[in-house]
Amino acid sequence: MGILFVLVPLSLVLVGLAVGIFVWMARSGQFDDLDNPRHRLPDDEDAPPPAGARRRG
Amino acid sequence: MSRAAPTDWRVYDRPELLETVSFERRDGLREALVALEALHCAACVARLEKRLAGQVRALSVNLPARVVEFAWDPRAVPLSRILNTLDEAGFAPRVLAQVQDARAAIAERRAAVSRIGVAALCGMQVMMLAWRSYFVGGGDGSALDDLLRWAQWVLATPAVLYAGWPFFRGAARAFSERALNMDVPVALALAIAYLASAWRTVSGHGEIYFDSATMFVLFLSVGRFLEGRTRARAAERLRLLAESQPLSARRRTPAGGVEEVPIGRLAVGDEILVAPGEAVPVDGVLMADPAELDEALVTGESRPVRRAPGERALAGSLNAGARPLTLRVEAVGGATTLSQLARLLARAQGERPRFQQLADRLAGHFILAVLVLAALGAWFAWRHGPDAALSVALAVMVASCPCALSLAVPTAFAAASSRLAAAGVLVARPEALGRLPHIDTVLFDKTGTLTHTELTVRRFEALGDEPAGRCWELAAALEKGFHHPIARALGKRGTAVVACAVRNDAQGVAGIVGGREYRLCAPEQLADLPAPARAILASSGAAACTWVVLAQGQGALALFGLAAAPRPEAAAVIDDLTARGLKPELLTGDAEPAARRLAHEVGIACVRARQTPADKLAYLQALQREGRRVLAVGDGLNDAPFLAAADVAVAMPQGAALAQARADVILTGGSLAGLPQLLDTARLALSRMRENLAWALLYNLAVLPLAMGGWLKPWMAALGMSLSSLLVVANALRLPAARRSRTGRGAVESLESRHATELG
Numbered sequence: 001m002g003i004l005f006v007l008v009p010l011s012l013v014l015v016g017l018a019v020g021i022f023v024w025m026a027r028s029g030q031f032d033d034l035d036n037p038r039h040r041l042p043d044d045e046d047a048p049p050p051a052g053a054r055r056r057g
Numbered sequence: 058m059s060r061a062a063p064t065d066w067r068v069y070d071r072p073e074l075l076e077t078v079s080f081e082r083r084d085g086l087r088e089a090l091v092a093l094e095a096l097h098c099a100a101c102v103a104r105l106e107k108r109l110a111g112q113v114r115a116l117s118v119n120l121p122a123r124v125v126e127f128a129w130d131p132r133a134v135p136l137s138r139i140l141n142t143l144d145e146a147g148f149a150p151r152v153l154a155q156v157q158d159a160r161a162a163i164a165e166r167r168a169a170v171s172r173i174g175v176a177a178l179c180g181m182q183v184m185m186l187a188w189r190s191y192f193v194g195g196g197d198g199s200a201l202d203d204l205l206r207w208a209q210w211v212l213a214t215p216a217v218l219y220a221g222w223p224f225f226r227g228a229a230r231a232f233s234e235r236a237l238n239m240d241v242p243v244a245l246a247l248a249i250a251y252l253a254s255a256w257r258t259v260s261g262h263g264e265i266y267f268d269s270a271t272m273f274v275l276f277l278s279v280g281r282f283l284e285g286r287t288r289a290r291a292a293e294r295l296r297l298l299a300e301s302q303p304l305s306a307r308r309r310t311p312a313g314g315v316e317e318v319p320i321g322r323l324a325v326g327d328e329i330l331v332a333p334g335e336a337v338p339v340d341g342v343l344m345a346d347p348a349e350l351d352e353a354l355v356t357g358e359s360r361p362v363r364r365a366p367g368e369r370a371l372a373g374s375l376n377a378g379a380r381p382l383t384l385r386v387e388a389v390g391g392a393t394t395l396s397q398l399a400r401l402l403a404r405a406q407g408e409r410p411r412f413q414q415l416a417d418r419l420a421g422h423f424i425l426a427v428l429v430l431a432a433l434g435a436w437f438a439w440r441h442g443p444d445a446a447l448s449v450a451l452a453v454m455v456a457s458c459p460c461a462l463s464l465a466v467p468t469a470f471a472a473a474s475s476r477l478a479a480a481g482v483l484v485a486r487p488e489a490l491g492r493l494p495h496i497d498t499v500l501f502d503k504t505g506t507l508t509h510t511e512l513t514v515r516r517f518e519a520l521g522d523e524p525a526g527r528c529w530e531l532a533a534a535l536e537k538g539f540h541h542p543i544a545r546a547l548g549k550r551g552t553a554v555v556a557c558a559v560r561n562d563a564q565g566v567a568g569i570v571g572g573r574e575y576r577l578c579a580p581e582q583l584a585d586l587p588a589p590a591r592a593i594l595a596s597s598g599a600a601a602c603t604w605v606v607l608a609q610g611q612g613a614l615a616l617f618g619l620a621a622a623p624r625p626e627a628a629a630v631i632d633d634l635t636a637r638g639l640k641p642e643l644l645t646g647d648a649e650p651a652a653r654r655l656a657h658e659v660g661i662a663c664v665r666a667r668q669t670p671a672d673k674l675a676y677l678q679a680l681q682r683e684g685r686r687v688l689a690v691g692d693g694l695n696d697a698p699f700l701a702a703a704d705v706a707v708a709m710p711q712g713a714a715l716a717q718a719r720a721d722v723i724l725t726g727g728s729l730a731g732l733p734q735l736l737d738t739a740r741l742a743l744s745r746m747r748e749n750l751a752w753a754l755l756y757n758l759a760v761l762p763l764a765m766g767g768w769l770k771p772w773m774a775a776l777g778m779s780l781s782s783l784l785v786v787a788n789a790l791r792l793p794a795a796r797r798s799r800t801g802r803g804a805v806e807s808l809e810s811r812h813a814t815e816l817g
Contacts, residue, residue, distance in 0.1 A: 001201060008186070008208050015182045015212060019175050026171035029117065032163065 065317035066137040066144065068305045069152060074319035075136065078152045086114065086128040089136065093125060094149035101148075108146050112139050173278045176220035179212045180271035186212070187268040191772070206258040206265055213267035217251045221274045223281070237424050243277060245428070246270075246454040250771070253447055263444055269455060269775035276782050306338040307331075309383070327386045331376045339372050341384030349378035361543075423757070427457050434765040441767075448771060452764040456774035457757040465749030466491075468789035473742035482724055482731040489705045489721030491746075493739035496688045496705060498680060499634055499732075500673075503645035503652060505692035506709050507659055507729075508621035512546040515602055516618030520590050521609075528615035530554050532607050535566045535577050543605060546619050547577070565605075573609060580606045580616070587613055599650075620651065627659040630729040635660070637736065639688075644673050644699075673699040690732070707732065749785045756781045 068074060079089040102118050109116060112134050113127040129139060143150040186205045227240030250266040257263035308318050309328040320338050331337050349361045350370055361377040376382050435450035474484040501507050519525050534556040536548035556568035565578025580586060580594055583606055590613055602618030631641050642663040643656045652666040677699055680687050689703030700706035700720055708720035724731045760777055763769045
């Protein structure tokens with residue numbers, strides 16, 4: 001059972017890290033748009049050829 | 058749309074305009090939002106990033122919306138240089154004004170998401186650590202037990218204090234207003250559970266409730282988030298549509314040159330130029346040439362209006378002619394018609410009666426009862442010691458917290474919103490769904506709502522010997538390449554002949570086809586119209602159309618009557634609404650005959666023509682005073698005050714940005730067919746909501762005696778409360794399935810999976 005005295009504090013650190021990462025993701029707008037990205041694939045089919053092919057004169 | 062002159066981006070470096078289009082961050086950098094018309098694909102994004110490297114920081118690209126957001130250092134790089142780079146790279150930049158409200162809404166949403174994340178992550182860990190006490194029982198004073206208690210305290214602290222902060226804040230606000238809201242028992246239960254647990258962790262004995270507290274916070278936060286989700290989406294739309302007015306104007310200098318200045322710099326009496334296709338920035342008087350103005354945004358009139366020199370051009374109207382206009386500025390800033398409309402709108406918005414949610418009313422009574430009962434239960438249990446009293450008080454507050462009650466409404470509405478979104482109906486304000494089943498009158502605007510915004514040829518009358526096909530060809534050849542609505546209607550037909558030496562003047566269009574000169578003009582321009590043409594124009598139905606005559610010399614060949622065609626689904630939708638017992642009415646700024654004719658075509662009996670925005674608002678309010686519940690369907694800025702005052706407002710997507718932002722529901726599918734679906738789904742959502750409320754009440758009443766008697770431990774109460782909430786959510790999600798059997802429409806599976814991810 002002694003190992004728990006190491007593992008429990010360790011888990012606290014890990015949770016702290018996970019919380020930190022999640023909050024940073026939320027603050028940077030990662031979860032702002034949960035609806036549109038799934039439409040992106042069909043959008044791509046209508047896209048013109050890559051930029052190199054239609055560079056301005 | 059090509060610009061008449063290359064834009065002078067330096068205007069954006071002026072302090073007054075810089076303040077409008079960007080804001081200063083705490084680190085001294087400024088942030089701006091720019092729409093890029095020519096941003097299509099990932100390769101474009103890569104090119105963009107390469108071009109802007111070194112000039113901007115924190116570049117974020119929203120590819121579907123074609124908007125970039127970036128920060129730059131105004132001391133090192135002027136905004137104009139960045140815009141110039143974008144322009145030269147062919148991205149066609151357009152600077153968007155900052156909308157402070159929308160920014161706040163986004164920040165709020167981000168905070169809500171991170172609160173849920175913190176509550177979920179910490180809550181899971183707390184429950185893991187609490188597991189031992191469920192079996193062994195806590196408070197045995199061993200070192201392991203102490204370790205687990207302290208660890209739970211550490212984990213529960215951010216969950217309760219950070220994630221639960223909105224509840225404490227809400228409760229504090231309620232107290233300061235001497236009122237009771239849902240936040241009061243929540244905050245009280247959280248505070249008692251947290252403080253008692255913390256005290257017992259320090260003292261080393263007694264039961265702790267960190268697990269119940271964190272679970273409680275998590276479920277409540279998810280409910281709150283679902284409720285606010287769709288509203289945040291509308292704010293995001295508003296942010297992207299923020300550019301309803303131009304921010305700069307081209308002013309003629311005394312020296313005869315032209316300079317680009319911010320609107321704020323214009324003074325009454327200045328002369329400004331407006332290029333074809335551009336919006337008029339401020340109200341002004343036309344100087345030299347007659348103009349064709351598209352005033353749809355200001356007056357709702359879809360056809361371009363011809364204005365002679367000396368007449369007024371209103372801010373927000375588009376120069377629909379082929380030549381740049383010269384205007385003398387007559388009103389600036391708050392004095393323009395557009396600003397006055399916006400003020401009218403704000404007033405109507407303020408007068409809107411606050412919708413009181415059914416759940417809030419119910420919960421209000423419930424909360425007082427819960428608090429009293431918790432106190433009573435604790436008082437009875439006191440004879441078994443303070444531990445038992447605390448346990449009973451917590452169990453009562455948690456078990457019978459109106460949590461399922463608070464989820465009952467938003468989840469049913471969120472499910473309905475998603476169901477509707479897949480059918481092309483965006484619900485911007487979910488609480489409007491609750492008002493929909495009580496609607497008894499539907500007011501329609503005409504142009505753009507019941508009709509298409511584009512004109513089409515509704516009537517054709519041949520006058521000369523030329524066959525009809527030839528007349529159509531000639532008209533199309535003459536109008537090819539022009540952009541105003543009449544030209545678009547006539548010129549879209551394919552043609553084998555080509556007109557040369559085409560010229561467009563105040564009298565109409567003229568050109569040479571096959572060696573003969575033809576012209577298209579208003580009938581009044583032709584000196585002697587043949588008698589049949591006069592008869593047609595004098596007939597009763599004629600006023601519903603804009604007439605154009607095709608002539609060779611002075612001889613008329615054909616008459617074209619143009620009007621906006623009613624939407625194909627309009628008649629069926631009106632029938633459907635009438636069959637439901639609703640009364641459709643038509644309110645329009647157009648002339649009487651046009652309005653009557655359209656109303657007859659789509660089956661509306663009650664028509665009011667020649668209505669100004671103020672008339673529409675007054676009529677609507679008169680109806681409301683009679684006790685009628687009004688659904689308004691409109692489009693365009695002139696409808697906005699009227700939409701804002703309606704019980705439920707529905708906007709068509711072509712409408713001005715402002716009208717959409719104020720509408721409760723937006724028909725993103727661009728079809729009126731969304732209306733019956735909206736009514737059906739709202740009715741279903743309301744019945745789901747009632748079932749949910751009934752269940753939540755039943756559960757709370759059943760569990761209350763158990764909690765009062767001390768049979769229910771706080772953790773059981775939290776579990777029961779959570780299961781009850783889940784049941785409520787699951788019931789709300791039954792909504793799409795119920796619709797599938799009725800209509801057989803697809804997209805249901807994707808909705809269900811979306812909800813699973815939202816709630817999971």
